[in-house]
Amino acid sequence: MAKSQFDFIVVGGGTSGSVVASRLARTRAQPSVLLLEAGGANSGLTHRCPGESSSFYTSDEAAPLNYRYRADLGDRLKGRELQYDRGRGLGGTSCINIGLWDYGSPAEMDEWAALVGDQDWSWAATQERMQKIENVHYVDENGDERGLNGQTSKRFGPVDVSQLVSYAPTLKMILEAAKEVNWPVIPDISHGALGLSVPPFAVYKGLRITAASAYLSDLPCNLIVKVESMVARIILDEGIAKGVELDFAFKDVIICAGTFDTPKILMLSGIGPPEELAEHGIPVQVPLSGVGQNLADHPSLRLYTRVNVDAIPSDGKPGGDVSTWRDQWLKDQKGPLAMVPNKFTNGYFKIGNLEHLSGWKQLNDHTKDYLMRPLTSNIEYVATIIPDPSLLHTVLRISVLLMNAQSRGKVHLKSSDQAEPPRILLNYLQHPFDLQVMIQGVRKAMGFAQSAGFAHGSFDGLKSGSDDDIMDYTQKNLQVSWHAMGTTKMGKPADETAVVGPDLRVFGVQKLRVADLSVCPVIPSNHTQSTAYLIGEVAAEKLIAEYSLDLLTTG
Numbered sequence: 175m176a177k178s179q180f181d182f183i184v185v186g187g188g189t190s191g192s193v194v195a196s197r198l199a200r201t202r203a204q205p206s207v208l209l210l211e212a213g214g215a216n217s218g219l220t221h222r223c224p225g226e227s228s229s230f231y232t233s234d235e236a237a238p239l240n241y242r243y244r245a246d247l248g249d250r251l252k253g254r255e256l257q258y259d260r261g262r263g264l265g266g267t268s269c270i271n272i273g274l275w276d277y278g279s280p281a282e283m284d285e286w287a288a289l290v291g292d293q294d295w296s297w298a299a300t301q302e303r304m305q306k307i308e309n310v311h312y313v314d315e316n317g318d319e320r321g322l323n324g325q326t327s328k329r330f331g332p333v334d335v336s337q338l339v340s341y342a343p344t345l346k347m348i349l350e351a352a353k354e355v356n357w358p359v360i361p362d363i364s365h366g367a368l369g370l371s372v373p374p375f376a377v378y379k380g381l382r383i384t385a386a387s388a389y390l391s392d393l394p395c396n397l398i399v400k401v402e403s404m405v406a407r408i409i410l411d412e413g414i415a416k417g418v419e420l421d422f423a424f425k426d427v428i429i430c431a432g433t434f435d436t437p438k439i440l441m442l443s444g445i446g447p448p449e450e451l452a453e454h455g456i457p458v459q460v461p462l463s464g465v466g467q468n469l470a471d472h473p474s475l476r477l478y479t480r481v482n483v484d485a486i487p488s489d490g491k492p493g494g495d496v497s498t499w500r501d502q503w504l505k506d507q508k509g510p511l512a513m514v515p516n517k518f519t520n521g522y523f524k525i526g527n528l529e530h531l532s533g534w535k536q537l538n539d540h541t542k543d544y545l546m547r548p549l550t551s552n553i554e555y556v557a558t559i560i561p562d563p564s565l566l567h568t569v570l571r572i573s574v575l576l577m578n579a580q581s582r583g584k585v586h587l588k589s590s591d592q593a594e595p596p597r598i599l600l601n602y603l604q605h606p607f608d609l610q611v612m613i614q615g616v617r618k619a620m621g622f623a624q625s626a627g628f629a630h631g632s633f634d635g636l637k638s639g640s641d642d643d644i645m646d647y648t649q650k651n652l653q654v655s656w657h658a659m660g661t662t663k664m665g666k667p668a669d670e671t672a673v674v675g676p677d678l679r680v681f682g683v684q685k686l687r688v689a690d691l692s693v694c695p696v697i698p699s700n701h702t703q704s705t706a707y708l709i710g711e712v713a714a715e716k717l718i719a720e721y722s723l724d725l726l727t728t729g
């Protein structure tokens with residue numbers, strides 16, 4: 175087979191990779207860009223149904239779009255193993271996610287910028303970048319554009335997101351209950367305040383927005399997309415990345431294969447912890463002990479309490495003919511399933527008296543200082559009123575997600591065979607401080623559920639609010655939230671645990687970068703698709719500046 179040559183090669187056409195490839199190709203210099211994606215084109219419609227986004231990833235239709243990895247939760251969770259969903263095909267995990275859109279994390283982004291010594295990662299820069307990425311539409315419950323106070327969006331990025339301007343009765347009930355227990359209720363989840371809000375979703379005109387729909391439609395002829403092209407290794411020649419397998423790059427190779435597969439590709443290429451490479455008989459090209467380490471996530475615990483049905487307005491009651499709705503949506507992207515799936519509220523909160531929790535003394539001074547900052551959150555709540563799975567009752571479901579967790583997991587190779595999935599060890603709650611924060615977070619949620627709006631108060635399966643009972647419930651029920659990150663961490667060159675610098679270059683290799691959620695050096699308090707888009711955008715900007723791709727060429 176003939177070898178081919180491009181200016182840039184992007185590996186992984188997922189959330190970040192779609193941005194990188196599209197932005198590079200659409201510059202004035204029109205460089206040749208090859209995007210290699212392991213999965214298919216994902217050109218069907220099913221995965222774009224807004225009304226089914228909360229259940230799509232578990233459906234049979236989703237199987238070709240989902241790697242369905244397995245993950246070990248770690249010793250603290252009694253070695254439980256769970257499915258870890260990851261998107262496959264153009265658009266990557268944005269094709270199977272739920273679509274919630276938020277990025278309100280000033281404490282974390284400013285910490286990120288300080289840790290890596292580059293203000294391009296700061297909160298101020300993030301807010302600017304988001305104006306290039308998102309296009310906010312203010313809509314009613316039918317998804318029809320309503321504007322906000324007569325204004326339409328002033329942002330014109332390719333990712334359309336819809337923010338409700340009026341709320342269903344169940345959402346109002348949750349917000350009222352929050353006020354009763356003195357939880358701040360904030361108008362916009364992405365503007366840097368702590369408190370509960372009704373978030374936007376990446377949905378518009380009856381369709382979910384994916385990275386492929388936003389960035390990979392109307393491809394310019396200098397962007398070549400090859401699907402069903404799983405990359406095993408990077409070709410290295412005396413410390414310079416030359417390409418992948420039969421494709422060669424004059425400029426850079428950018429790996430965007432996600433938190434689990436990016437470290438796998440690096441390790442299969444001989445870039446990683448020497449002892450792990452030796453275990454699998456892989457010759458060491460570049461010893462980098464941080465590859466596959468530092469795996470971080472937002473562990474999530476769901477709590478359910480039955481809600482007094484008489485008090486629930488009709489939109490919270492079970493019922494409806496889903497198959498008729500589905501037929502209608504497939505026909506014209508209209509009907510109940512076309513709506514913004516927005517019966518959720520979410521918000522980020524601090525737990526009080528952190529310094530009295532056990533595990534606090536084991537934190538270093540910098541971490542203590544960081545956690546004490548006013549906007550560093552410890553817990554996210556996602557609250558919704560829904561029918562329970564039996565469809566017999568209506569329940570308030572509160573998901574408690576741990577923010578800024580201290581525990582870290584790892585991604586290992588199973589073998590040197592590229593066909594083997596990575597071995598994922600999450601190590602949830604391994605640090606004693608995390609368990610204590612989770613216990614306090616559950617207690618705070620109990621206080622909320624006992625507010626006047628939800629008089630029943632106790633959560634199914636949770637015997638009491640004692641430490642032991644919450645611990646027991648947590649060990650049995652803690653779940654993944656699919657926000658895995660950090661396995662090729664960004665940092666300064668002196669940081670031995672870092673794999674890439676702030677310009678996303680892999681240390682010790684020329685012309686090789688990583689741009690996906692694996693580079694996060696801190697755990698942002700938000701749902702992570704926005705961060706994946708952000709990383710793609712910053713990576714593209716840095717490459718465009720470095721190679722002057724936006725300057726008009728004279729020759």
Ligand SMILES: Cc1cc2nc3c(=O)[nH]c(=O)nc-3n(C[C@H](O)[C@H](O)[C@H](O)COP(=O)(O)OP(=O)(O)OC[C@H]3O[C@@H](n4cnc5c(N)ncnc54)[C@H](O)[C@@H]3O)c2cc1C
Nearest residue numbers: 186188189190212266267271272273274405691701702703
């Ligand atoms: C079920 C679920 C629900 C979620 N809900 C939300 C939500 O509501 N809101 C939110 O903000 N976030 C949500 N997320 C998380 C969010 O979608 C992800 O964090 C984000 O999309 C990850 O982006 P990425 O670019 O790092 O990786 P991905 O989007 O996963 O991209 C990686 C790409 O690389 C490809 N690839 C992998 N290996 C290779 C290889 N060897 N060769 C070539 N290509 C390769 C993959 O096929 C994939 O296309 C959810 C995730 C899941 C699974």
